[in-house]
Amino acid sequence: MVIARLQSKDGDIFIIDVDVAKRSNTLKLAIEMSKIDLDDDVIPIENITSNVLKPIIDWLTYHKDDEPSEPIKILKAKPYYISNWDKEFLKMDLKLLYEIMNAAHFLDIKDLVDLGCKHIANIIKISSHEELTEIFEFEATPILLTELEQIENM
Amino acid sequence: MGESSVVECGSWQQHHTVSLLAEPHQDCPSNCQDPFTWKLPPSLALHVFSFLDPVSLGRCTAVCKAWRMLASDPRLWRRLCLRPDWQLASPAARHRQMISCRTDDGLMDWKKAFADRYRLHRNWLRGNCNVRTFHGHTQGVFCVQFDDTRIVSGSSDKTIKVRRRHYAAAQVLPVSVQVWNIRTNSPWSVMTLVGHSGTVRCLHLQGNRLVSGSSDCTIKAMLSMQFDFALINVPEPHLVWDLSTQHTWSSIACKVTMVGHSHTVRCLQVDEDKVVSGSYDHTLKVWDLRTGLCRETLVGHEGAVLCLQFDTTKIVSGSGDKTIKVWKEGRCAVTLNGHEDAVTCLQFDSCRIISGSLDRTIKFWSQETGACLSTLDWMKSEGHTGVIRCLQADGWRIVSGGDDKTLKVTLDPGSTFYWQHCGQEPTEMKVYHIINTW
Numbered sequence: 117m118v119i120a121r122l123q124s125k126d127g128d129i130f131i132i133d134v135d136v137a138k139r140s141n142t143l144k145l146a147i148e149m150s151k152i153d154l155d156d157d158v159i160p161i162e163n164i165t166s167n168v169l170k171p172i173i174d175w176l177t178y179h180k181d182d183e184p185s186e187p188i189k190i191l192k193a194k195p196y197y198i199s200n201w202d203k204e205f206l207k208m209d210l211k212l213l214y215e216i217m218n219a220a221h222f223l224d225i226k227d228l229v230d231l232g233c234k235h236i237a238n239i240i241k242i243s244s245h246e247e248l249t250e251i252f253e254f255e256a257t258p259i260l261l262t263e264l265e266q267i268e269n270m
Numbered sequence: 271m272g273e274s275s276v277v278e279c280g281s282w283q284q285h286h287t288v289s290l291l292a293e294p295h296q297d298c299p300s301n302c303q304d305p306f307t308w309k310l311p312p313s314l315a316l317h318v319f320s321f322l323d324p325v326s327l328g329r330c331t332a333v334c335k336a337w338r339m340l341a342s343d344p345r346l347w348r349r350l351c352l353r354p355d356w357q358l359a360s361p362a363a364r365h366r367q368m369i370s371c372r373t374d375d376g377l378m379d380w381k382k383a384f385a386d387r388y389r390l391h392r393n394w395l396r397g398n399c400n401v402r403t404f405h406g407h408t409q410g411v412f413c414v415q416f417d418d419t420r421i422v423s424g425s426s427d428k429t430i431k432v433r434r435r436h437y438a439a440a441q442v443l444p445v446s447v448q449v450w451n452i453r454t455n456s457p458w459s460v461m462t463l464v465g466h467s468g469t470v471r472c473l474h475l476q477g478n479r480l481v482s483g484s485s486d487c488t489i490k491a492m493l494s495m496q497f498d499f500a501l502i503n504v505p506e507p508h509l510v511w512d513l514s515t516q517h518t519w520s521s522i523a524c525k526v527t528m529v530g531h532s533h534t535v536r537c538l539q540v541d542e543d544k545v546v547s548g549s550y551d552h553t554l555k556v557w558d559l560r561t562g563l564c565r566e567t568l569v570g571h572e573g574a575v576l577c578l579q580f581d582t583t584k585i586v587s588g589s590g591d592k593t594i595k596v597w598k599e600g601r602c603a604v605t606l607n608g609h610e611d612a613v614t615c616l617q618f619d620s621c622r623i624i625s626g627s628l629d630r631t632i633k634f635w636s637q638e639t640g641a642c643l644s645t646l647d648w649m650k651s652e653g654h655t656g657v658i659r660c661l662q663a664d665g666w667r668i669v670s671g672g673d674d675k676t677l678k679v680t681l682d683p684g685s686t687f688y689w690q691h692c693g694q695e696p697t698e699m700k701v702y703h704i705i706n707t708w
Binding site: 214217218221229230233234236237238240241245248249 | 310311313314317318319320321322323326329330332333334
C-alpha cells in the first residue's frame, strides 16, 4: 500500500492510503502534478486544523470504495437520503460541520460537501421558524409571508 | 462565479481553488449580513438551499433578510421550474408564462413563475375549480377541445357552433360543432359550424385549423383567420372548412371534405400537413390535409378503432379488439395485449404508453418492449369503478374520466413529484377526486 503523509495546520501528521487521499481532487492534483516523493515528503495542508482533518480522513477512509456519484442522478433519486454511517458521522456541532464543509470544499471532495449540505437542508426542512433562529443564530426579523406560504394558507 | 457552478451542478471542480482562507464575504458590499452566521461562503450556502424542496425554500425567504436574498436567487427557482414534474403542460402555456414573468430589465422572474406553477398544482390537488356552464347544444356532447381562448365541442345535434354574445338567439342547427369564447362570461357559443349529416364524434383543434370526424363517415377541416380552426367530418367523406370569424358568419367555410371510411370516424389527429383518422370500419387512414386525398390505409385491427395518437415516427391506436397497435412506416410494428375489453383512450410520451379501457383499468406500457409495466384499477389503487372514457397525462399526473361519473387525478408513479408527495413507498397510488358527480 502506498501511503501519503498529510500535515495539518497544527503540525500533526496523518498517514493514509494514497488512493484514499486521491478521492480529494485537490490532493490528487497536488500528488500527481507536483511530483511529491510520497516516501519522504509530507503534504502540508496549512489551512485545515487537526480536529477538522481527522473526521474528513475518517469519512474518506470509510467511503473509499464508493462509486463516484453522479450528482444529478442522486439529487433526482433520493434528495434527502443519508446512510446510517453518515448519520453517525454527522452527529457533531454545526460549527465543526461548517469547518468540515469548508475544508471539503477546499479539498474538492464533492460527495462530502453534498452530504453536509443535505444534512443542513434536512435540518432546515424540519425546523420551525423559532428553531431556525436558534440553530443558525441570527437576529429575529419580522416574518413576511412568502408567495408560497400565502398559497399554502389559501 | 463559484455560486453558479455549484447550483448548476456543472464544472464544480474548477473552483476548488476557492480557498477557505478567503473570507466568505469579501466580494459583498459592506452592509451585507452574513447569511448563516455560518462561516459558509455564499456558494455553499446556495448549495445547501439547492437541496431544499420548494415549500422549505419558500419558508427560508421569510426567516431573515440575508436568507431572503439568498433563497430568492433565481437560479434556485429556475432549477425547480426546469424539473419535469413542474413543467407546464403545453408549449403555449410555457411561452405565455415566459412573457408574463419577465421583469422590467428583461430577465425572467423564476420565483414568480414557480409560484404560479405551484398555485396551479395546488388547485389540481385540492380540486379547487370554478364551474361555468355553456349552452347551445340541443343533444349530447361527444367531443370537446379547448385552448386559451376558445372551447370547441361536437355534438349529436350535428353542428359545430361558434357563438358571440349578440348572436344569443341564433338558430339551432341540425348537426353542430360549437365554439365558445372562454374569455368572456357569455354562456353562448360564438359560432356554429354546420355540415356533417351525422353525430360529430371527434375533433382536433390545432392552431387555425379545426378538423372533425362524424358518423356520416366524413372528416371536415376548417381554417379561420381569427379563431383559427378547421373541422373534419368522419365516416365517408372528410371535409375541411375555412373559417374567419371577423364579426360575421359569412366567412366560415368547409375547406376540405375527406371521404373514404365506410363507417363512423371515431378518432383523429391533425398536424401541419396530414390527418390520421380511425374508424368503426376497423381501419386507420392517413389523409393529405390540403387535397383531402387518402394517402394510406392501415389495416390490422379486428375491431373498431377507438383512439389514436401519432408523432413523426409512429402511430399508436387502440381498438375494440382489446389491443393497442404501434404502426411504423405503414406496418404494424407491435401489438400490445393485456386489456380485457376495448381500449377507449390512450396517450404516449417518450417512453411509455398509457391506456384506458372498458375493463375499467388504466395500463402503462413500455414502448420499447410492449410489456405492460403496471395497472391502475379500482380494487388496488382507487381507480375507476366504471368504464374509462378518456384520459390525459403530462409530467406529473393522469386525469381520467369514466362512467362512474367521476374525474380522477392520479399522481404519476413515475414522476419525482409523486415521490415527494406520497412518501417513500411506491406501493400505493394516491387519487384525488376533483368532481364527484356531473
